Amino acid sequence: xxxxxxxxxxxxxxxAMSLDGKIASRRGDSALSSPEDWRRVHRLRRxxxxxxxxxxTLLVDDPKLTxxxxxxxxxxxxxxxxxRARTPPDAKILxxxxxxxxxxxxxxxxxxxxxxxxxxxxxxxxxxxETEKVNLKLLLKKLGKMGVKTVLLEGGGxxxxxxxxxxxxxxxQVAIAPYLVGGREAVSLVEGEGFPTIRESFKxxxxxxxxxxxDIVLKFRKTR
Ligand SMILES: NC(=O)c1ccc[n+]([C@@H]2O[C@H](COP(=O)([O-])OP(=O)(O)OC[C@H]3O[C@@H](n4cnc5c(N)ncnc54)[C@H](OP(=O)(O)O)[C@@H]3O)[C@@H](O)[C@H]2O)c1
Numbered sequence: 001x002x003x004x005x006x007x008x009x010x011x012x013x014x015x016a017m018s019l020d021g022k023i024a025s026r027r028g029d030s031a032l033s034s035p036e037d038w039r040r041v042h043r044l045r046r047x048x049x050x051x052x053x054x055x056x057t058l059l060v061d062d063p064k065l066t067x068x069x070x071x072x073x074x075x076x077x078x079x080x081x082x083x084r085a086r087t088p089p090d091a092k093i094l095x096x097x098x099x100x101x102x103x104x105x106x107x108x109x110x111x112x113x114x115x116x117x118x119x120x121x122x123x124x125x126x127x128x129x130e131t132e133k134v135n136l137k138l139l140l141k142k143l144g145k146m147g148v149k150t151v152l153l154e155g156g157g158x159x160x161x162x163x164x165x166x167x168x169x170x171x172x173q174v175a176i177a178p179y180l181v182g183g184r185e186a187v188s189l190v191e192g193e194g195f196p197t198i199r200e201s202f203k204x205x206x207x208x209x210x211x212x213x214x215d216i217v218l219k220f221r222k223t224r
């Protein structure tokens with residue numbers, strides 16, 4: 001891992017995707033990773049200070065974001081990017097997290113009643129900006145001030161786009177799984193409106209490759 005950028009954590013975008021670039025099927029099934037790839041993901045989770053997901057991923061998958069294996073640095077903080085504080089107070093991330101803690105990043109207009117319910121359920125709630133959507137740059141800056149040096153961004157596609165568009169992704173690791181999923185409605189690695197031209201898009205440089213069972217893991221870093 002290279003030196004974190006000044007004032008904000010170093011961000012690694014990680015996902016498992018099909019050969020055709022989907023991270024879930026049109027029904028939201030995202031079971032693409034091989035057991036070997038899951039071991040790689042847990043190795044990554046062990047190295048970071050925080051794991052970040054979007055609210056849709058939480059609502060579809062209800063993940064625990066557990067970290068298996070020996071820990072290198074404390075248990076990572078779990079972050080949900082959730083403008084409207086829609087995280088259910090009984091989400092597994094809240095009921096199964098005993099260490100590391102959960103931070104729900106909300107927008108300026110998140111209803112106070114839901115914010116209170118999340119605090120009562122044990123989450124730290126952080127208002128990132130005054131606009132409706134979470135201001136990702138501000139969130140990352142606040143995380144930096146809290147001492148978070150590395151963030152593992154685990155999607156989904158809409159949050160990945162928000163982070164890429166804001167220039168907040170430093171490294172990408174994708175496990176390419178041997179499936180063709182298709183579907184216009186199926187979520188791709190990066191969603192949103194996309195860049196208008198390749199020249200304006202996010203250019204990376206290859207930094208490594210490994211095999212994880214039937215999956216091929218490709219690693220890229222931001223060009224400076
Ligand atoms: N295969 C994999 O590795 C993998 C990994 C993760 C997820 N997935 C799959 O991805 C799917 C979910 O992806 P998704 O694209 O629908 O949703 P997502 O990225 O999980 O969540 C997107 C939501 O985040 C909230 N958000 C708040 N501020 C934002 C900002 N500044 N920029 C972007 N988003 C912001 C928005 O909802 P609000 O406005 O309500 O806040 C937005 O709709 C699920 O099916 C999941 O299983 C797959």
